[in-house]
Amino acid sequence: MYRVAYLEPGHISTDSKPKCSDQLSIRPIFIISSIIKDSVFSNLLLSHLIWEKEDEQIVADIMRRRFFPAVLTHKAWEGFHFAGHEIKITEATDSYGAVVWPSALVLCYFLETNSKQYNLVDKNVIEIGAGTGLVSIVASLLGACVTATDLPELLGNLQHNVLQNTKLKCKHQPCAKELSWGVDLEKNFPRSSCHFDYIMAADVVYHHPFLDELLLTFDHLCQNDTVILWAMKFRLEKENQFVDRFQTLFDLEIIFDFPSLNITLYKAMRKGRMQSDTPNGLSEEEIPKDGSFSCL
Numbered sequence: 001m002y003r004v005a006y007l008e009p010g011h012i013s014t015d016s017k018p019k020c021s022d023q024l025s026i027r028p029i030f031i032i033s034s035i036i037k038d039s040v041f042s043n044l045l046l047s048h049l050i051w052e053k054e055d056e057q058i059v060a061d062i063m064r065r066r067f068f069p070a071v072l073t074h075k076a077w078e079g080f081h082f083a084g085h086e087i088k089i090t091e092a093t094d095s096y097g098a099v100v101w102p103s104a105l106v107l108c109y110f111l112e113t114n115s116k117q118y119n120l121v122d123k124n125v126i127e128i129g130a131g132t133g134l135v136s137i138v139a140s141l142l143g144a145c146v147t148a149t150d151l152p153e154l155l156g157n158l159q160h161n162v163l164q165n166t167k168l169k170c171k172h173q174p175c176a177k178e179l180s181w182g183v184d185l186e187k188n189f190p191r192s193s194c195h196f197d198y199i200m201a202a203d204v205v206y207h208h209p210f211l212d213e214l215l216l217t218f219d220h221l222c223q224n225d226t227v228i229l230w231a232m233k234f235r236l237e238k239e240n241q242f243v244d245r246f247q248t249l250f251d252l253e254i255i256f257d258f259p260s261l262n263i264t265l266y267k268a269m270r271k272g273r274m275q276s277d278t279p280n281g282l283s284e285e286e287i288p289k290d291g292s293f294s295c296l
């Protein structure tokens with residue numbers, strides 16, 4: 001995520017922004033230190049700059065994916081452009097889970113723009129706290145076999161959105177299923193038969209009383225080769241505490257970070273399973289060739 005540049009004083013200029021391969025521009029944010037240690041370096045001021053990804057440009061790009069009805073209709077909806085499709089999401093204002101949250105957009109954008117490295121074709125994906133289902137829809141359009149989950153009262157709207165936006169457009173038809181965090185996990189999602197390549201979650205940590213149950217759910221669903229993609233909006237100290245607790249079970253890596261939105265996208269795996277060369281942490285040799293990574 002972050003790149004470090006060591007520049008001589010004359011070269012410290014925002015005009016000299018390096019271009020990075022992932023097409024994200026970066027900018028210096030602060031000078032860590034200027035160290036003159038001994039005579040060897042006495043004529044040379046080494047300024048250590050940390051470059052942080054400039055998020056404005058990419059955040060603007062993410063937000064441009066959203067569109068709204070041109071005229072007022074009896075039904076509230078929002079539109080999005082992802083994975084080459086126009087996606088219309090029916091919303092309501094009476095529930096947290098009935099509107100699209102910005103973390104979901106960030107995760108969708110990541111999935112679309114990193115579809116080579118994180119190839120979802122035939123991958124088994126579960127989304128928890130799916131809300132309106134945007135992330136599940138985009139993952140399905142990108143070829144995954146998706147189970148979108150949420151509380152029972154959200155399932156009607158979730159199912160409607162998922163069906164409306166994926167019918168006859170996807171390799172695998174996604175399904176919507178109840179998953180109340182921490183409740184009947186082994187009964188409804190037995191570890192012996194439910195293998196997920198990815199667990200996806202957007203904005204599931206906020207001021208609610210089910211953080212223990214949420215962690216339990218991640219723990220139950222995550223097997224040794226499962227990758228968690230978790231987009232998180234930071235609002236209060238509680239969120240930081242949850243990240244600390246999360247890290248007692250999982251290794252965490254920041255793969256996208258937007259300070260202007262206070263949103264971070266994490267990749268996580270069970271402790272000791274993360275390798276950075278492949279999305280699922282396995283080396284090429286370890287990846288099963290027998291199709292056991294494909295949909296159930």
Ligand SMILES: C[S@@+](CC[C@H](N)C(=O)[O-])C[C@H]1O[C@@H](n2cnc3c(N)ncnc32)[C@H](O)[C@@H]1O
Nearest residue numbers: 097100101104129130131151180181202203210
């Ligand atoms: C802030 S919304 C985010 C919705 C969606 N992921 C998005 O980013 O647009 C949080 C979601 O978590 C779900 N949720 C909250 N508590 C839950 C629980 N105990 N079990 C399952 N889902 C829960 C809500 O119903 C809601 O859909």
